[in-house]
Amino acid sequence: MVHYKYLNLSDPAVREYLLCWCSSRKTLHEQVTQLDSPDVDVQLLSYQKSFFHAKADFKVSISMPERPPLELNMTSDITHYPYKASSVNQMQLVDKQLQETLNSFFQTEHWFNSKEEINLLGKVQGSLSLPKGVYQAAQESLETGALTLNYDYDLNNHHSDLNLQWGGFHGVVDNEHFAADDIAIFASFITLEAAHLVDYQYQASIDQFQFEAAGKKLALQQVNLTGSSTTTDDRLSLDSQNDWQIKTIHNGPQVFTDSEFSLALDKLNLAALSHLKRNLDDPGLMHQAFADLVSLGVDVHIKKLTSKTPWGEVNANLSMDIQPNVGLKNVMNNPLMLIDYSNGSLDMSLPQALLGQSDFTGLLQVALSNGILAQQQGKLRLQATLDRGELTINDRVIPM
Secondary structure, eight states, rough: OOEGGSOOOOOHHHHHHHHHHHHHTTHHHHHOOOSSSSEEEEEEEEEEOOOOOEEEEEEEEEETTTTTEEEEEEEEEEEEEESSEEEEEEEEESOHHHHHHHHHHTTTSOEEEEEEETTTTEEEEOOOOOOEEEESSSSSSEEEEEEEEEEEEEETTTTEEEEEEEEEEEEEEEEEEEEEOOOOEEEEEEGGGGGEEEEEEEEEEEEEEEEEETTTEEEEEEEEEEEEEEOOOOEEEEEEEEEEEEEEETTTTTTEEEEEEEEEEEEHHHHHHHHHHHHHTTTHHHHHHHHHHTOOOOEEEEEEEEETTEEEEEEEEEEEEEOOOOOOTTTOGGGGGGGGGGEEEEEEEEGGGGGOHOOOOOOHHHHHTTTTTTTTTTTTEEEEEETEEEEETTTTEOOO
């Protein structure tokens, strides 16, 4: 039994096996380094090679919070060609009882199927699939649709694409019903080695999602999410854009249509963002790293927030430029300090019919009496600007 960190990577057979099996997210060197982690332990049990074929067996142990580790036995059948190598991979759980449960759920012993291929140009292609699953009991049930994942990875430029298609799931637990249909995700990544970050693009869609409990029902239809993150040409900052759309939202008897949200974060300092990512597990360090990031400035733009509600249409947009050199130690304890370092504008329109809703009447009446909201052409409007510490709301300067 040999742990990966003791493998002789100068051995061509071992390198060839690893290149065929390793996932498509990182370079071979990075992959082997990542395997030496406290959460995942990989042991190569055997490697047998003939002229055109090879077979590898290994064991994977994944740490689980407050539970025994999840242990897997993996087998890879590798075929060698003059210009490429391909592998077919199968998996079995060490826990026989859990393995039998999954065999029953998927109604087959061979429910995990995976293939990979790598050529001499450093291009990796792979796929994995899971069949439909069914579980039925007296008080609960779960059905899952077939899942396929295809991915590509270029070892030279660290670019990867993945495409996931999932039929979805339907379940009942303790009289709570939940379901999602036709889930699709496409994502593209380019690794930024120096910053431990990635440039990315994503597209995700869900045909419908439903949750029902205690006589209340929430349903979403035609959910579409897109986004991107791009490093600037000088490699000093990062710009991101996210656009989310939901065609229909049913919240009990209330129906909301054509809901959209568009958010852009620009000029995020790349070094500070990388520092924040490395400290997400430590609340104290994360708090400080976030303050560092804000102190270096960022542009926030809610380009669109809109929905056709049962009371009328809601519209809003926000633009804010947080300038560099915000007081670093105080910004998290007193966010109002950002006022002196920010310029921006807010334009919001609410339907006047909300005044007749008991959940909103009190708050809206207070806003109207204080001049924060103004009644204009059957709508409640808020137009505000912030310029070098001076706040103006509906053409009235507000003392700060």
